[in-house]
Amino acid sequence: MAKEMTKIDQAMTTLKEHGFKKTNKREKLLTFLVKKNRYVAAKEVQEYMETEFGSISFDTIYRNLHDFSEIGLLEETDLNGEMKFRFHCCQDKNHHHHHFICTVCGKTQELDLCPMDFFKEQLPGCTIEGHRFEILGRCAECQ
Template identity: 45%
Template sequence: MNANQAIGILKENGYKQTKQREKLIQIFEARQKDQYFPVKDILEEFQDEFPGASYNTVYRNLYTLEDLDILESTSLNGEQLFRLHCDTDGHHHHFICTKCGRTKPVEICAIEQVNSLLPGYVIENHKFEVYGTCPECK
């Protein structure tokens, strides 16, 4: 995902191309693509250009970008983290380093096994993430 693709997705879905959304997308595009970042880090950089911006403004825009599949999010130690949407094709999950936030695609899924354990239930969505330490942080 790059900034032009993200702006295109915003427009296709009827959202305005605001300077705030552009800045958020630029922040993520400039960062490492395979890494999640905490909102406080994003807010600090965002406030360089928009000093009066609040957590609410940033969160609201981050969640809009997540709803449009421009960003992905995860929760780690009670903190919400975001990154640009992964470029890996097809259904997959992620290993997430608890030290640096880097990710690696995990291209297996246990949802079929879970389905077989829950006869009569309808699973609407699922999330499977593996946490640990990457080779660089080990």
């Protein structure tokens, strides 16, 4: 639990540094994502937030998720035609890795191997400015 609070404290500091107000709702939203530790749909976040705070707009939830993704607190991916979000698994900007993502439950597993060295060799003279690599499939529990 202490490690989760450290993540939340760091996230709340990042929010403040980017001009966002620290609110109980934002803290609860981030805590929910830390505890889930998988990709979740905005609708699932909204349902949780409504159990905590009563009626809350889907647009508000989605906007916050998108904004938090833009400042690096969340990762986002498109699974089965729906945007899903998760708390960024590593706040250390120097730690580079990719993910295996379960298409059923959204759980992720870190992959430390990066295939970019292979692709760099295939693109002489090009400048790669960024990349994203995800492996999609079913985890052991969802087989």
